[in-house]
Amino acid sequence: MAKDTVLTPKTVTKPKVEKPRLYKVLLHNDDYTPREFVTIVLKVVFRMSEETGYRVMMTAHKFGSAVVVVCTREIAETKVTEAMDLAKEAGMPLLFTAEPEE
Numbered sequence: 006m007a008k009d010t011v012l013t014p015k016t017v018t019k020p021k022v023e024k025p026r027l028y029k030v031l032l033h034n035d036d037y038t039p040r041e042f043v044t045i046v047l048k049v050v051f052r053m054s055e056e057t058g059y060r061v062m063m064t065a066h067k068f069g070s071a072v073v074v075v076c077t078r079e080i081a082e083t084k085v086t087e088a089m090d091l092a093k094e095a096g097m098p099l100l101f102t103a104e105p106e107e
């Protein structure tokens with residue numbers, strides 16, 4: 006092979022590792038569900054401490070909604086289902102939703 010031969014690759018592979026889109030779980034205020042119940046759901050389903058659960062609950066209470074957690078779609082949907090199941094079992098109108106982050 007000549008000394009000045011230039012070798013070029015036949016194919017160029019572009020690394021294509023897409024970051025999974027993140028979802029936020031939202032807690033929505035209502036006029037009926039007791040504050041204590043909301044705090045318990047946040048503790049049980051989202052493993053929050055009493056203080057954090059209370060703070061997130063009060064944020065939704067004051068502002069209408071609060072971000073509970075940002076995670077993958079699968080985890081967000083599982084958590085929403087778990088939280089909504091507890092609310093339904095207790096006959097509460099408590100609402101959690103999941104939506105993609107901008």
Ligand code: TYC
Nearest residue numbers: 033034035038039040065066
């Ligand atoms: N607003 C409810 C009350 O005063 C408490 C509450 C807080 C309900 C947050 C839902 O996401 C919520 N009893």
